[in-house]
Amino acid sequence: MDFAFDARTEELRAQLLAFMDEFVYPAEAVAEEQRAALASPWDTPAVVEELKAEARRQGLWNLFLPDAEYGGGLSNLQYAPLAEITGRSPHLAPTALNCAAPDTGNMEVLAQFGDDAQKKQWLEPLLAGEIRSAFAMTEPEVASSDATNITTYIERASDGTDDYVITGRKWYISGAMNPDCKIFIVMGKTDPDGTDIRRQQSMVLVPRDTPGVTVKRAMKVFGYEDHSHGGHAEVVFDHARVPVTNLVGEEGGGFAIAQARLGPGRIHHCMRLIGMAERAIELMCRRAVSRQAFGKALAQQGVVHNWIADARVTVEQLRLLVLKTAWLMDTVGNRGAHAEIQAIKIATPRAVVDIIDRAIQLHGAGGVSQDFPLADLYAGARTLMIADGPDEVHQRSLARRELKKYL
Template identity: 60%
Template sequence: MDFAYTDKVNALRERLLAFMDEHIYPHEETYHQQINGAADRWQPVPIIEQLKPVARAAGLWNLFLPQSSHGAGLTNLEYAPLAEIMGRVQWCSEVFNCSAPDTGNMETIERYGSAEHKERWLKPLLAGEIRSCFSMTEPEVASSDATNIQTSIMRDGDHYVINGRKWWSSGAGDPRCAIFIVMGKSDPHNPDKYRQQSMILVPRDTPGLTIKRMLPVFGYDDAPHGHGEILFENVRVPASNILLGEGRGFEIAQGRLGPGRIHHCMRTIGLAERALEKMCQRVTQRIAFGRPLAEQGVIIERIANARIMIDQSRLQVLHAAWKMDTVGNKEARREIAAIKVGVPNMACQVIDWALQAHGGGGVTSDFGIARMYATARTMRIVDGPDEVHRFQLGRLELAKYRPARPNA
């Protein structure tokens, strides 16, 4: 395996880094002023809308889609360093049409949707004209076990009728959100518990779909994106809206969440790098007990450990991306599980050290560290909690030592 960046990736990295320097970092304060000062915070942020055509003109658009004519034609391995750069500023992935949950939803429709689905939904998503929502988690059950999901998707002639309650439906708050991908049970009595679920496309304006509230994350509402609690009451959609076929929902979920998990990890490494930079800048400027914090042994040790941990995590993510590209998402599930646990935990520790180095300022919104920590800590739950991935990883490891036959 060779993780050296290709000439194509290096060229894209240079353009992306230049774009960040010219258009993103100088507008971080602009973004916060616009989102916090808006009369209606649940509307598109002007600076993001202003920068989208600039990014598209620069050829930095839809970089995430692997092996697709609609994207940049990058593999997961090639996309990884670009996602890391975008992850350094939490809001900027949308500028490049590379933000969740749209990336995962576009991949889902690209892989599993019909020609009609692609024309009606994928095309405007790729153009950045609409946004989308992924609706899987439910408040009444432990959704870390997807077989627990209770929302019903029942066939009624030429339609499916959907009933249930979802929450943490990311993207639901955006007024441009036009389409929901909803997972539920279409065959609850199937003896194969992995064939009970289906995924279906539900237009936002369908009668019976009600957004009850937006859920805060450590006090942040993530406007205008938002994480909704959604009620589906006798929501009727055409039978043709089913993705891939009845009973294929679990299969789609595994195909969708693999890339989604690695994209989260890529961006989270960028977040950790930014936190380390902020920490290093802070400790060179602050004096305590007669000398800069940067000369204190505990600070030096933390900086060294942060560098080791970030570099280890990056190599692990690159390895997982390479494995996905070479043998497929299913065969790379061990590596995906490992990074989904390791990277957010690494970021939580690095950001915590950065927060501590900022003192009282670290827990305010002045330096952005508290928001970074909230994001990193949430990553330990989204797309499957640590415990589920550790359980899967441990079982896969133990399987190498089990005898081929029970009595062997």
């Protein structure tokens, strides 16, 4: 395993680091000021569109897609250090590069499973950054960590038309509050009585303006509404009708598509989490050398030394594990890297939460305030211990894989 950055990666890293310094970090405060003046908090600040235009001009666009026909043509190993850099400003940088969830996963689904008409209507404008999208799987009434629990129904219309009728309630549907969100990929059951519980589900494309689709409210995360990502919404599908041609892939293929979508999504989250940890360490160090308590700088306090040293060791360990996972995904595929994907999804969020928590502690009251990004970073990192499968589900699966060797 060779994790040295190749020439292409080094070139893009240098370009992206300069883009962050020149454009992204200065835009963080500007975006907040502009958002406060918008008619709706879900509208996009002008500076975000400016960032997108500049990123596209520089060729820093759709880097997450390994398919050169649609994206940057980078391997997972090449993309990993770039995603890490964007994680340092998680609410601006991924969006600026058109590499933000949930659009990334939705574009991957459409590129891999969509037909030509679906790609033309939805994938192309997503690739161009002209629209946003949402992925509707999680439901409030069931434990959605087990996707076979999904209770939304996707039924053939009974009136003889060639339509599907979708009925169900979803929540924490990321991006759905954004007025630019034009399309939902909805997971529901087309064969609820099927003998194979992993073949009961399908995915369909549901335009946001479809009659019967209601975006009811924004769901908060630790008190944050997450405007930059387009919020996390509760969405009701009340006999919403779409043509059968809106089926993604085949009937009964929803579970497999979800697994194909979530594998890359999980590693992308972990890549960005490492960038979040690096931002927290930087803030911790700057605070430590600039503040005094009990007659000496915080940087001279032994406990602060421990926090910073432990954070550095942890980040280096996590980065190597994420790079190994990316390398495996490139060489043996997502299935071959399944155990490692689970491992990073368990290890990275909880470790980064701890690092950010130490940085908050070092900042005192400032750490929980809006004057520093730490509270926001904490909320995002802590949420990833639940999103894309809670830790305990991954632990269960990984343990069973280990035990299988001895049974």
